[in-house]
Amino acid sequence: MQQTRFNLAPLPSDEEVETEEGPPGECGVREAGMQAQRLLDCGERGIHLLFDTPLIAEAFEQDAKSLRRIVDEHLAEIQSAVQHVLELPSPDIAREFISCLPRTLQHVLVLLYFELLDDRLRKRETRH
Numbered sequence: 811m812q813q814t815r816f817n818l819a820p821l822p823s824d825e826e827v828e829t830e831e832g833p834p835g836e837c838g839v840r841e842a843g844m845q846a847q848r849l850l851d852c853g854e855r856g857i858h859l860l861f862d863t864p865l866i867a868e869a870f871e872q873d874a875k876s877l878r879r880i881v882d883e884h885l886a887e888i889q890s891a892v893q894h895v896l897e898l899p900s901p902d903i904a905r906e907f908i909s910c911l912p913r914t915l916q917h918v919l920v921l922l923y924f925e926l927l928d929d930r931l932r933k934r935e936t937r938h
Contacts, residue, residue, distance in 0.1 A: 843898055844904065846926075853927045859901035860908060861920050869920035877921065880914050888918055895919075 821863045852859055858866065881888060891911060908916055 843888070844898060844901065846896055849923075850927055850930055853923070854931065858923075860895070860904050860923065861916075862905075864923075865916060866920055869917040872914075872917050872921075877914070877918055880918055884915065884918075888915060888922075891915060891919065892922070 834901070840842060849859060854920075891908075895904045895907060898907060
């Protein structure tokens with residue numbers, strides 16, 4: 811299980827969820843929702859299914875201290891949003907849900923996603 815600096819609930823591994831594979835090259839889905847690991851697999855290939863490019867750029871322009879304060883003040887809401895996103899049946903529906911959240915929470919979700927992605931990529935690096 812993977813833990814983040816935001817101290818949100820760890821993501822389930824692929825082994826912990828039942829899957830129903832989608833068409834080749836697509837991200838599979840859990841019977842009850844999306845797989846976090848499959849979203850990160852797509853992210854490693856530069857395909858960020860939950861966020862559009864302008865939102866990603868906007869999130870990275872935000873002040874880190876301000877976003878930390880938002881995380882501290884809205885941790886339960888952020889955890890709930892992450893859980894809800896993972897329970898949704900498709901990335902398109904998740905993207906629509908995310909777009910309805912307050913902009914600052916959208917920024918936090920973007921940065922959390924990229925933090926998880928970065929951590930995953932760093933763990934795969936071979937160190938000599």
